[in-house]
Amino acid sequence: MSDVLYSRAQVRDAIQAAEDLLLDGLHLMPPDPGVEDLLVAAVLVLLDVPHAPWETVLTAYAGLRRDRPPAPDDEVARYGTWVVSRAVNAGVDLVGDRVGEPEYSDLRNLFVNTILELLWDPDATFEDVTLSAYGEPPREVLSWVR
Numbered sequence: 001m002s003d004v005l006y007s008r009a010q011v012r013d014a015i016q017a018a019e020d021l022l023l024d025g026l027h028l029m030p031p032d033p034g035v036e037d038l039l040v041a042a043v044l045v046l047l048d049v050p051h052a053p054w055e056t057v058l059t060a061y062a063g064l065r066r067d068r069p070p071a072p073d074d075e076v077a078r079y080g081t082w083v084v085s086r087a088v089n090a091g092v093d094l095v096g097d098r099v100g101e102p103e104y105s106d107l108r109n110l111f112v113n114t115i116l117e118l119l120w121d122p123d124a125t126f127e128d129v130t131l132s133a134y135g136e137p138p139r140e141v142l143s144w145v146r
Helices: 009-026 032-050 055-063 079-097 106-120 128-132 138-145
Strands: none
Touching: 009 032, 009 079, 009 106, 009 128, 032 055, 032 079, 032 138, 079 106, 106 128, 106 138, 128 138
16 A cells, blocks of 8 residues: 555545446445435544544544535645555444444445545546456456345
8 A cells, every 4th residue: 555645535435436336337235325424424533533433433424515615734645555444444343333334345345445446546436446456357256246
């Protein structure tokens, strides 16, 4: 992993792009705007407070408004790759636990890998994600999660 720094806005954009790709584009699960916003809130909280309790995530979720312009410091690149990866993994696990997704599911792993790949390369395709993360073509990876 590189030592590139990312902003909260870049992380949020990668989460939303992954949701668009996996939920809307591939229909891996029914879109649920509440869960999508909850994941964004969870990851953004966990960037700053790695072991934040669920109540802190819910507070952030209640205040999240996607149509509001980001705060000026949202554009400041200050999170390293390792910090972002840890927050994305923890956020997907935290939200997955709440919505009943099995703890070690292929879908959770795919979601994490898609978010991270789209953070590193915003133009990545699903094929790019599967080849980079798994060394497998999309058809094979999809067979694991469907």
